Amino acid sequence: MAATYIRCASERHLTRESAGTLIQGVLPQDGQALLSRFGGSVQTVYLDPPFNTGKRFEMRARVGERGYRTGAPALALPAYDDRYESHEAYIDMMRGTLALARGLLKKEGTIFLHIDSRMHAPMRLLMDEIFGENNFLNEIVWAYQSGGRARSYFPRKHDTILFYAKSRSYYFNLKAVPLERAQARSNHMRRGVDEDGRSYRAITSGGREYRYYDDEPAYPGDVWDDVSHLQQKDPQRTGYDTQKPVRLLERIVRSATQEGDTVCDLFVGSGTTAVAAAQLGRRFLCTDQSPLAVASTVKRLSQSGAGKALPWGFEVEAPCGPDDCAVEAEVYPAISSYTVRLLRFDSPAAREAGLEGLDAVDMWSAGFVQGDVYRSCVQSARSGATPALADTLEMPVCAGEPCVLLVDVWGNRRFYLPRRRY
Ligand SMILES: C[S@@+](CC[C@H](N)C(=O)[O-])C[C@H]1O[C@@H](n2cnc3c(N)ncnc32)[C@H](O)[C@@H]1O
Structure with a gap:
């Protein structure tokens, strides 16, 4: 008998206090809900938006045990589309998002807008419009060596990070870096x-x-040439295009926040800001429109291997994947625990990609559902260190109904009530 598909509105991955919230949403459309919940609570915002490149970006995903063992990416999955109908459409998206970021900030807050030479000029003007010329602090040049070498002009080897305050009473600590x-x-x-x-x-x-x-x-000046871009074989690499190095975010987080403050990234991509914030004892509020970005961020935050305690607790709000899979999972009670077994996962996308067995599952967790809230207890995620997915997880008895969360290689998150073997 198949496991029963259910919908959950949020996930709690909380073996300890929550370090932050990760939300899948499209900006600025979903901004009002964020403002009503988190307005005025953020100490610093880092934004690494699409740069209006006219390109589509991918996540090169490793798939199944063999993919993780060999390190070979097997699928190029669409991560985000950086093509806009017009220059104005891009500016409108950024205007709405920057206004939202301003609303999320505390009075003492600051913002770092990461951009490159393509949209630098209009973004500088937009930042002046939204944050005020008087609140401009720095135009940081992040210079790096990686990437191609143009021949018809000087190779473009830097990004610009525009640093503004919300008000003149902002917090900044150069001595922290x-x-x-x-x-x-x-x-x-x-x-x-x-x-x-x-x-x-x-x-x-x-x-x-x-x-x-x-x-x-x-201390650093406004030219940062000591933080290298991610190299091809960097162990931080997730396969998500445009991923930034954690060291870059560490400098921003350390200088602009104190422990316990909230760091926000509205375009979190592979999850770099969430990881840097959690590692430095800050809280995070991160969003992205892409299910792959949410999946990558959750994985990076949970990298502790099957059955071990999570390094940080966090909450996730993301739409559920469609009810189009054949899933078999079972739960067995013991005296003070449950054993949960994942037996089968089959979806139209997996079949089309020729994936067999549990190869299309990149991560799964076992826990309990109460109302529409899923509380994860134990999880198994594929990684270079743990290429094989555990097919059995043990969890303590908690309030609610035993439930499993399956995340496939496309980033779809689906919840199922396993078949009860008692
Ligand atoms: C340049 S990437 C961020 C990379 C990230 N800093 C990292 O280290 O991985 C930009 C991200 O913005 C997201 N994005 C693009 N347009 C969006 C929108 N309108 N609302 C929310 N997220 C969006 C994309 O899905 C993508 O993950």
Whole structure:
């Protein structure tokens, strides 16, 4: 007998206190609901929107145990479409989203808008319009070496991050982001040792000598060339196009927030901001329109392997995938626990892609449903470290009805009541 498909409005992955909320939604259309729940509560917003490139972006997904063992991506899945009807349509989307971001911020809040040379000029004007010219703080240049090398103009090797405050009483702490010593000292400076034996580098300007001691911290300026882009084989890589490195977000989160503050990313993609925020003891509020982005973010937040406690608790709100699958799952009671077995998953998409067995399942969890809220207890997710999916999970007895969540390689999230074997 097949497991019964049900709908849940939200998921709680909470083996401890919640570090944040992840919502699948389209902006700015879904913004009003966000504002009414979270308005005025966010300390900093980081936005890495589509850059109006006119391209479609993909997620190169590893599939099944073999895909994860070999590391070979098997499917190129559509992640997001960066084609707009017109320049105005793109600007309208960004105007609505930036206004929403402003509404989410506290009075002391700040915003970082990541953009490249294509939309930099209109975005600078839009930021002035929405946040006010007086609240402009920096135009950060993130310079990197990766990518192609143009020949008909100088290779474009930087992105721009526009940094604005909501008001003049904003929070910012440069001292929270000291540079590592090796990166901190510029080598065109003269080396010296003072009368106390302290080594320094010095530069003379306007007849005055400026000394930078090796034992004193140095801090980044507005050109960041010490944070490399993700390399092809970087273990952080999820396969999601346009993924940014965690180190970039760490600098932003550390400088603009304190522990316990909320960091918001309305275009979270593969989940970089959520991971950086959680790792640094901040809360997160993240959204994205793509089911693959939600799936990737959840996976990165849960990377602790089958049956182990999650590193952070978090909540997810995403539409359910369609009821078009054949699923078999069973639940067996023991004295103070349940054993849940996943026996079969078959969907039209899996069949079309030629996936067999549980290959189309990228992650599943067992837990309990109460009303339309699913509470996950244990989960198994494929990763390089755990390529095989556990087909059996044990969970303690909790309130509610035993339920499983299956996430397929396309990012669809579906809930089922397993067949009771008692
Ligand atoms: C450049 S990517 C973000 C990458 C991310 N910073 C990372 O490190 O993976 C932009 C994201 O914006 C999402 N997006 C595009 N338009 C959107 C919209 N109107 N509402 C919500 N999300 C959108 C896309 O699905 C995509 O994941």
